[in-house]
Amino acid sequence: MTELDVTLSNSFADLKRFENNGEYEKALRTTNKILELSKDSQKAIHCKVVSLIQLNKFEEALNFLDKLDDEIKSKLNFEKAYCEYRLNKVDEALKTIKNSDSDDFGVKELEIQALYRVEEHEKCYSNYIDLIKNSSDDYEDERYANLTAVLSGLLAEKANFKSDLLDLNENTYEIIYNKACVLLSTGEYHAAIKKLNQAESSCRKFLEDDGASEEEIESELAIIKAQLAFCQQKLGKTELALKLYNNILRQKLADPALISVVSNNILVLHKDQNVFDSKKKIKSAMNETAELKLSKNQKLNIWYNYGLFLINTNQLDVYRKHLDVFKVKFPNNINDSLMVECFHYLKEKNEGQSIKVLNDYLLSKKKLDSSDLELTLLLSQLYIKGQKYKEAIRSLEKLGDNKYFPAIVSTLVLLYEKVDDLKAKEELFLEAINWHEKQKDNLSVLCNLYRELAKFYLNRSEPKSAAKFLEKIIQKTGKNANVTSMLINAYSQFDNAKAQSLKNELPSIEEILASVDIEHLENKNWSLGVKYVKKSKDTPKATEKKKKKKNRKKILPKNYNPNEQPDPERWLPKYERSNYRKKKDKKGVGKGTQGAMGEGVEIKPSPKQVVTSPTGPRQQRPTQKAKKKKGGRK
Template sequence: MAAVQSLSQLLQRSSIEEHDEVLKACNAALKKSKTDLQAQHAKVVALLKLDRYEDSLRLLEEAGDALKSKAPIEYAYALYKCGRLSEAAEVAASSATGRGAKHVEAQANYRAEKFVSVASIYESLAGNEAELGNEYNDLRINTWAAHAQGLWHREGDFSQIRKPTREDLEAFETSYNAACASIARGDLKQGEILLKRAKELCKTSEYLSPEDKASELLPINIQQLYTLLRQGKLESAEEVAREISLNENTDLSTKKIAQNNILISQKQNINPYQLHKLFHDTPEPRDSDQLFKFQSSALDSNSHALDLEVQKSDGVIRSTTKALSQRPYPSVDPDVNLLSIYNAAARVQDKTGHQAIQELHTLLARRPKDVGLVLTIVQLYVGEGNTTSAINALENTIHLLEESISEADQEVRYNPGLVSVLIALYQREGRKAHVKAELAKAASYWRQQSRQPTTLLRAAASELLHSPDPADLAISQELFGAIHTQNPADKFAIAGYVASYATTDLTKVKKELEILPKVQDLVPDDVDVAALENAGVPQSQASLAANAAVLAGARKRAAKDQNARAKKRIRKSRLPKDYDPSKAPDAERWLPLRDRSTYRPKGRKGKQRAAERTQGFVVTEKDEAAFGGQQQQQQQQQQKTANNASKKKKKGKR
């Protein structure tokens, strides 16, 4: 009892710098009573404060359920720091209560890359700044971080992109996270501006020590270097790379990313073999310090690219083939398709054009449903300007997927990305009917699924709206109706819903028609709508140019015909002596005399020769006898020649 009282008194007097003393007191108390729950709890907290997470977790698991029930938040946090993320989130959600447990659950889900769950947790914790105090800033920072990571993983809703407020731009943490969100959705210029803002705020902060400033500036500089490299601003990137300083206390994951970006900025000035060595010298992250999936995927791709540059094609083939054998097939996962692309690049090595395509077709025969491989072939065909062959290659793979009875194959076949590639190729060749047919098939498939790609359905509804086929119009009506039901405030859905029923059942969309703005409100007062309608639909510049070319061609042809009708002046020296301009010239004057229709042979022999030249002339007995005599004489001559040849002897050696 005295040990417990002395421990309680020590805990009352302790501060954040005395965790070692607390740990010693806890160990002394536990020597006298191993089941002292309060001492065990205090020791767990001290170990966590000393960053001894594995020791803390070992103590919690050895002590049993009593200590876990008394310290559920500590147990969840220890699991989280030891990399057991799913267990940590489960313990925080089920056993622990309070806002602290919610934060631990959000952190565990964040590291497990479940960003949708993270966003929902932070939304439940959101509230008034006056009520939350310092927690309010933490929630804003973490919410922006979850939003940015969701965009990187393509889990975010791009139609509802968050925009930074004035309050977000007042702190470097929120400015940095907002910049990451902009970069994730492809807005590099906005990301660069926000990173400069975050950098300035961090440097001028009055609450950070020089060591803390250096620690906070490191990820900002790394992200700024990446943004500049993506924009091709190499000189600015080299300046930022010189500001990056790595020390022993830097996390291995941060070191790995920083070293990668620095090497990319110096790629032009480093031998590829030296570049390969420097890239692999950085230790790999371990334990809880792990890269996110999109980061590790990018680094793996860079590793394969460097291996190809140093002629390690066989190694790339072996590693990618082994990795592909362990992944689902077929797949639309970007990581799997990147493996297929590097595998293909290693196999063709330095071949390009037709030779590379032939080599990859041989590989495609063994993996006919490999999406990454067939897309590589499509890209090579498009680069050669052979869109038709690209369409044929992609259609063959899609046909195999479509015939499969596997649900996974069907989902790959109607993947929005794969469908969009096929539609883009169709549009490149002007195959409008194929575009509508493909969108109709994709829409029919996704309408039966619980998880529907909104972007694809919107494109299908818009395209099928203009189809003359009543079946396509019915699909468009159903799609616009579903989109409108899902989001009644979507103006695109409202307009499409009204347009789809405008020609069949206008009464059904009367309510939605009233929501749309009236024409009078959209058209300025000085515009005459009736005059515009009478003038017709304006043509595009391409149509006007085509029409002008047609008219110009018609005018040229008319002028040519007019010149042809005009009489041409002929010199007298070229006219015959008996030329009479009042008489029409003989049409057969260019033919030989005997071939003209007016030719009449003279004498008996002439008439006979003329008759012989005429096709189908009558053969008389005299003619037949003459022909037979000629034939017999010719045979005798040939026989005589053969006999003379047989009598000749070969000359030999004497």
């Protein structure tokens, strides 16, 4: 055994010891010594890369890997991809993993994490399901926690996505928290609050058992409390949400992404009020270090809100620069940049320019899709405001299948009535009914359309057409007294026999009266309205007969004489009584000549007292203004 072999053997033994003790600085120095002696040692190269990763020197590790031969480098694709992932070069990490032939679980999990970062939730979800099925180790709970996080993102994109993951065992607070996020994605805020409270108590208990300090516990709970505040914000409890958000920021957390999101939400709550605080919050929200951890949607919302803030605070030069950067940064979100631009023109009361901007964009598209819905609705609203009803109709008619949504159908119906186009109104109803019948998703909307079209036909004296659609309601929902009464009205105009048979199906007046509690109705103060009716609890005392109060004994004056007639004017004021005599006027007493003085007395005028000016500096005081008389009612 040569001296070189002995040295290498001892160095590898030291390397093993340093690895077991977690002394990676020493391990790195040892690998460098080994590579000086044997530069092609694959084991030493691998150990050096691992040591650099453990020391968070990812850039240095990547530079070292790039200098290696392709043959050696290909065996370290996982390490290279991990370094790229940690340096936020996620797309490059995915390419590296794709070029790797390894079927190792670590490579698959890294790929899933990278897919989650680039928000390919559907692919990420299917990969996780496959990984969990084929794994049997101690990391199952962690994988399920990550899987519920993926599901939350997936439901935010596809609300109708179905999964049975909500039935998972809640072994960790991470799983409970992610389940709450799933409920948030579907808009179930009350259920999400319950789940978040459960996650908070579970997290606190776990960390207390683990010996964590109160500061560490609060730091871990911050993200749960932020979601609780968001729920309260969505439920309209703005004061409570604002209080929770501010409590989170007072903790001075180290997570820039959480600080950015919370600051943005506070800005939204402030709207155009509390500008000074909003300036500080938007500065925190626009933190560059936070962007690396934020999702695309979060970044978009923060930049969008910053644009609105600049317009509200009249920082128009900064806004124009921001809008140019916004368009470059989010090239696939043209609609959002147009909404901000239109808001700017509307703020300046330049509605014509807003209409021009919207028209230029919408006319440039051959076919409008669901992403253009907001812009089209804004354009039609501006037309309606300017009483340009035909232009509003044309803009809404271009929405394709989106125009069959109930609210848009209702708007179009009103517009058709404004321009007196009853034929177009009828065609819209028929098209909407046809579309909803094919969709088979919302029976109540379909029945409402049947009813409204039936009313339309009845008003136009077309009872046969009205009866046809009223019959469809009964077929789908069963017999209903209101619909049956409308149907009787329709049949009575062309088929009296049918109308009579339907009339017999309605309950008689005696049956209706039997089901009504007349005493209850009479006791109800319904005519006064809810505001004036006092609610009182039913107690046994309320049904008891009231006891008669004893009349108080009359107290008569001491000198009262029952034989004499009392003075009928005794209740009048004295000056109104017939025996009243006004006293003599004494206002002039003491005025006029009251006699003369003696001649010997000489009266000398006394000098006027001199008012000395105050010594020292005088403070200038504001002159006191004369108080204005308050004008009261006469």
